[in-house]
Amino acid sequence: MKASVLVKPQSVVVEERPLPALEADEVLVRVSAVGVCGSDVHYFQEGRIGDFVVESPLVLGHEAAGxxxxxxxGVDPSRVGERVSIEPQRPDPHSKQSLAGCYNLDPSMRFYATPPVDGAFMEFVKIQSHFAFTVPDSISDEAAALMEPLSVGIAAMQKAQVTPGAKVLITGAGPIGIICAQVAKAYGATEVIVSDLDDERRRRALTFGADRVIDPKTDDVANLGLEVGAFIEASGATPAILTGIRNVAPAGRVVLVGMGADEVALPLSLIQNRELVVTGIFRYANTWPIAIELVRTGRVDLDGLVTGVYGIEDVAQALADSTKPASLKTIVRPGR
Structure with missing residues (x-):
């Protein structure tokens, strides 16, 4: 099979590789679509994300379907032929975190496209069968792949405890911010406010469920007094974190999703006096059934996020193009 391999920062080559051998509980999936994530871009550009360092050739891509x-x-052979969305994780089922129900925090997790585990920019991948979720024919290959970033949005709303009638602020109108806006609406939020520096991204947020947009270049965000019950930070920008927190009502929740600086000085007296809950999310757990239903029932539109489709020979271009402001989700189709 063909595989697109990151051999060093800024350098991707297509190689021939043998098909992966299956363990008893695994399935082999012919990959139909893979979304490009910001983490893929970080590895491509810099060869690392924090403590995760690419030290040997690595296949990127973790948003996959096929x-x-x-x-x-050990798998029912009748599953052969099923179209599936892949949850790209392999936790230790016996770890304390897995037994507590938060397997995403398992320290020995093997996750697609996280060194040294290969991802899905190749023609075939293997995954444990319980992490290959059947999708109906009404869901496209691209949308099936994008269940992964949708799961990030679902995890964020669960952490934020968004319920019907909620007022939500989202900073960052990139792919995750746009997905979070849709999920917030699906969870019953009656007012979703999205902030972004880019004019086009703000305009697009309005087409994906935002009720109001804010331009941090012209609006004094710190003093808007929005009084939101939930603040989802999806940009990773320190100013967005600090101004967003000041718009959270007492007893509200702050969920940090975007990747930014390793350390940020927070307004502790404000957090204490308002009894704010500040938390992060690290991937997701138990979200795929919800994600599939949100798309199947039309509550979330993933197909509308796709702004480019590339073949396996063009992964480097797909990674580069995904950083453009006009891009939301770039898709690689290995069989194209």
Missing amino acids: TIVAAGS
């Missing part, structure tokens, strides 16, 4: 073409000895 069709099961083979099953391990």
Whole structure:
């Protein structure tokens, strides 16, 4: 099979690789679509994200979908032929975190496209069968792949405890911010406010569920007094974090999603006096069934996020183009 391999920062080559051998609980999936994530871009540009360092050739891509073409000895063979969305994780089922229900925090997690584990920019991948979720034919290959970033949005709303009638502020109108706006609406938020520096991204946020947009270049965000119950930070920008917190009502919740500086000085007296809950999310757990239903029922539009489709020979271009302001989700189709 063909695989697109990051051999060093800024350098991706296509190689021929053998098909992966299956363990008893795994399935082999012919990859139909893979979304490009910001983490893929970080690895491509810099060769690392924090403590995760690319020290040997690595296949990127973790937002994946495809069709099961083979099953391990412990898997029902009738699953062959199913179209699936892949949850790209392999936790230790016996770890304290897994047993507590938050397997995403398992320290020995093996996650697609996180060194040294290969991802999905290749023609076939393997995954444990319980992390290959069947999708109906009404869901496209691209949307099936984008269940992964949708799961980030679902995890964020769960952490923020968004319920019907909620007022939500989202900073950053990139792919995750746009997805979070849609999920907030699906969870019953009656007012979703999105802030972004880019004019086009703000305009697009309004088409994906935002009720109001804010331009930090002209609006004094810190003093808007929005009094939101939930603040989702999806940009990673320190000014967005600090101004957003000041718009959270007493007993509100702050969920940090965007990747930014390792350390930020927070307004502790404000957090204490308002009894704000400030938390982060690290991937997701138990979100795929919800994600599939949100898309199947039309509550979330993932197909509308796709702004470019590339073949496996053009992964470097896909990674580069995904950083453009006009881009939301770039898709790689290995069989294209």
